[in-house]
Amino acid sequence: MTKSMILTGAVVLAAVSYGAAQSNNSTIPGLPEGAVYINPLEYNVLGPNSTWYTERNTSDFIGFNPTQTAPPFFQVFDPSFVTDVLGPGAQIRKVASSPGYALAHEAPVHVSALHALFFSSNDGGPEGYNGWYNNSVVSWLNVSEVEQSWNDTEINVPIHTLTNLSDLVQMVNGGTGTYKGNILFATSGRAESPPSIVAVNPFSPYNVTVMLDNFYGRQFNSLNDLKFLPGTEIIYFTDPAYGYLNGFRPEPKLPSQVYRFDPSTGQVRAVADQFVNPNGIAFTGDGQTAYVTDTGSVGGFLGNNDTYPATIYQYDVDPTTGSFMNRRVFAYTDSGIPDGIQLDTNGNVYSGCGEGTHVWNSNGTLIGKFYLNSTTAEMLFTAHGLFILDEEVIYYANITATGVNLTVP
Numbered sequence: 001m002t003k004s005m006i007l008t009g010a011v012v013l014a015a016v017s018y019g020a021a022q023s024n025n026s027t028i029p030g031l032p033e034g035a036v037y038i039n040p041l042e043y044n045v046l047g048p049n050s051t052w053y054t055e056r057n058t059s060d061f062i063g064f065n066p067t068q069t070a071p072p073f074f075q076v077f078d079p080s081f082v083t084d085v086l087g088p089g090a091q092i093r094k095v096a097s098s099p100g101y102a103l104a105h106e107a108p109v110h111v112s113a114l115h116a117l118f119f120s121s122n123d124g125g126p127e128g129y130n131g132w133y134n135n136s137v138v139s140w141l142n143v144s145e146v147e148q149s150w151n152d153t154e155i156n157v158p159i160h161t162l163t164n165l166s167d168l169v170q171m172v173n174g175g176t177g178t179y180k181g182n183i184l185f186a187t188s189g190r191a192e193s194p195p196s197i198v199a200v201n202p203f204s205p206y207n208v209t210v211m212l213d214n215f216y217g218r219q220f221n222s223l224n225d226l227k228f229l230p231g232t233e234i235i236y237f238t239d240p241a242y243g244y245l246n247g248f249r250p251e252p253k254l255p256s257q258v259y260r261f262d263p264s265t266g267q268v269r270a271v272a273d274q275f276v277n278p279n280g281i282a283f284t285g286d287g288q289t290a291y292v293t294d295t296g297s298v299g300g301f302l303g304n305n306d307t308y309p310a311t312i313y314q315y316d317v318d319p320t321t322g323s324f325m326n327r328r329v330f331a332y333t334d335s336g337i338p339d340g341i342q343l344d345t346n347g348n349v350y351s352g353c354g355e356g357t358h359v360w361n362s363n364g365t366l367i368g369k370f371y372l373n374s375t376t377a378e379m380l381f382t383a384h385g386l387f388i389l390d391e392e393v394i395y396y397a398n399i400t401a402t403g404v405n406l407t408v409p
């Protein structure tokens with residue numbers, strides 16, 4: 001930089017005003033009742049005395065909630081969030097809870113034959129009551145009960161926990177399907193029990209078939225999440241080190257990477273690496289584009305480090321090898337880490353972050369958030385809306401967007 005450029009910069013700085021930084025008087029047409037429009041232009045400049053960042057973790061609200069609106073609510077950053085995702089009458093409500101027990105963490109699977117939502121409890125984290133010696137649990141709720149009570153003042157449908165699931169299912173963390181009528185889970189394994197991909201009959205007696213539990217004889221680290229490549233029966237799954245980092249698996253012996261498994265041939269291979277900890281995985285409906293979240297900034301017993309990824313990577317799926325190619329940053333979340341990830345049929349990308357579920361459109365613009373004031377790990381579309389798993393609470397939003405079809409007949 002030349003001397004004259006420095007001088008010019010100084011002159012410009014002297015004239016800057018910070019007065020408008022905290023304005024929150026914007027609105028847009030069609031905003032659903034209770035939703036808040038945040039015009040990003042009003043927050044680009046906060047001034048040198050801003051206490052915004054340090055206020056975050058000591059204030060009444062976590063993450064970015066400049067209007068200090070009471071959760072849960074829709075936070076709109078781009079008008080397309082209203083028109084393309086929410087619809088005019090959308091509401092978000094608490095629909096089930098399990099105080100003191102993180103029953104609703106990840107692995108949501110909608111079984112349409114039962115109109116039931118299955119999900120797993122927090123594995124290795126707070127309020128999960130499990131670890132090296134104890135398994136996590138799988139539960140379900142009846143989606144019809146939620147839909148039918150939608151106009152009630154308060155909704156609190158019962159959560160049913162499976163008590164007789166096979167010991168072959170240890171620390172469920174990811175789910176998808178249904179696959180030939182079955183639930184498909186990615187298990188992280190526990191202690192010396194191997195991580196695995198299992199098919200679970202959603203009807204009693206909930207019998208289980210293990211589909212994969214090793215890489216040519218070596219146990220995986222701790223499988224985290226999985227999806228089918230749309231239009232195929234090929235399973236892609238992530239294998240980070242979180243079982244070890246959360247104290248319920250031995251030290252990792254494989255890189256933290258993403259694999260592809262073809263159940264028809266038994267072939268399993270690595271398709272993407274160079275992660276700190278790959279976590280959620282999803283595809284566009286046409287199967288051509290893949291998303292993998294890297295939650296490396298959360299390190300379990302190693303502690304958290306904000307200089308590591310909290311990032312969603314986007315890839316092209318190589319039609320020849322099935323590998324992921326042309327990796328690029330799709331989004332870096334402003335709050336927490338992007339954990340589980342789902343796509344809607346318009347290509348919008350939903351991920352569970354530090355204070356709720358964030359939504360980016362297909363060109364990477366943050367268009368809105370389901371602001372809950374707490375970390376959410378995963379969410380799932382059912383026929384008429386979006387369920388958000390929030391550990392001790394489950395939310396449902398009756399939005400117009402619909403999810404990519406995850407069913408494999």
Ligand SMILES: *[C@@H]1O[C@H](CO)[C@@H](O)[C@H](O)[C@H]1NC(C)=O
Binds near residue numbers: 025
């Ligand atoms: C909000 O904006 C409207 C339209 O620009 C203006 O009339 C109104 O006075 C503003 N209110 C506040 C509190 O700034």
Ligand SMILES: *[C@@H]1O[C@H](CO)[C@@H](O)[C@H](O)[C@H]1NC(C)=O
Binds near residue numbers: 018047048049
């Ligand atoms: C920042 O705070 C200092 C000390 O209170 C004050 O002198 C200064 O004017 C403030 N700057 C702005 C831009 O408000």
Ligand SMILES: *[C@@H]1O[C@H](CO)[C@@H](O)[C@H](O)[C@H]1NC(C)=O
Binds near residue numbers: 057058
């Ligand atoms: C807030 O964050 C700062 C640094 O990021 C940390 O030192 C402090 O302990 C945190 N406070 C709370 C209440 O979590």
Ligand SMILES: *[C@@H]1O[C@H](CO)[C@@H](O)[C@H](O)[C@H]1NC(C)=O
Binds near residue numbers: 059071
């Ligand atoms: C938001 O979350 C923080 C941190 O958990 C909590 O202290 C605060 O009470 C919450 N605020 C509301 C309004 O729920």
Ligand SMILES: *[C@@H]1O[C@H](CO)[C@@H](O)[C@H](O)[C@H]1NC(C)=O
Binds near residue numbers: 022
């Ligand atoms: C604007 O934000 C302030 C906090 O910064 C809040 O007290 C106030 O209620 C907000 N007003 C509106 C109309 O949202």
Ligand SMILES: *[C@@H]1O[C@H](CO)[C@@H](O)[C@H](O)[C@H]1NC(C)=O
Binds near residue numbers: 087091151398
């Ligand atoms: C959500 O529920 C409200 C209240 O019943 C209703 O007015 C609105 O149309 C619903 N929206 C959708 C997309 O179903």
Ligand SMILES: *[C@@H]1O[C@H](CO)[C@@H](O)[C@H](O)[C@H]1NC(C)=O
Binds near residue numbers: 128129130131133134
């Ligand atoms: C594991 O389960 C046992 C028996 O139910 C219980 O006493 C113990 O506290 C549990 N351990 C953890 C880490 O929650």
Ligand SMILES: *[C@@H]1O[C@H](CO)[C@@H](O)[C@H](O)[C@H]1NC(C)=O
Binds near residue numbers: 147148150151
């Ligand atoms: C809830 O109320 C809306 C109108 O406000 C109505 O359209 C809808 O059918 C009602 N839903 C249920 C489940 O009763």
Ligand SMILES: *[C@@H]1O[C@H](CO)[C@@H](O)[C@H](O)[C@H]1NC(C)=O
Binds near residue numbers: 199200208
């Ligand atoms: C469960 O058992 C039934 C009856 O033996 C069998 O047809 C089905 O394939 C089993 N499902 C799984 C997921 O193991």
Ligand SMILES: *[C@@H]1O[C@H](CO)[C@@H](O)[C@H](O)[C@H]1NC(C)=O
Binds near residue numbers: 305306307308
């Ligand atoms: C975070 O990671 C960076 C890069 O490895 C390192 O320099 C820094 O010391 C770490 N910070 C903490 C608090 O561990």
Ligand SMILES: *[C@@H]1O[C@H](CO)[C@@H](O)[C@H](O)[C@H]1NC(C)=O
Binds near residue numbers: 078080361363364365
């Ligand atoms: C992406 O989407 C936003 C919101 O619809 C739009 O404003 C923007 O022009 C689009 N393109 C890019 C490159 O961001």
Ligand SMILES: *[C@@H]1O[C@H](CO)[C@@H](O)[C@H](O)[C@H]1NC(C)=O
Binds near residue numbers: 405407408
């Ligand atoms: C999803 O795909 C399955 C299997 O192809 C099909 O039976 C089902 O009707 C589809 N669901 C929707 C909502 O399109």
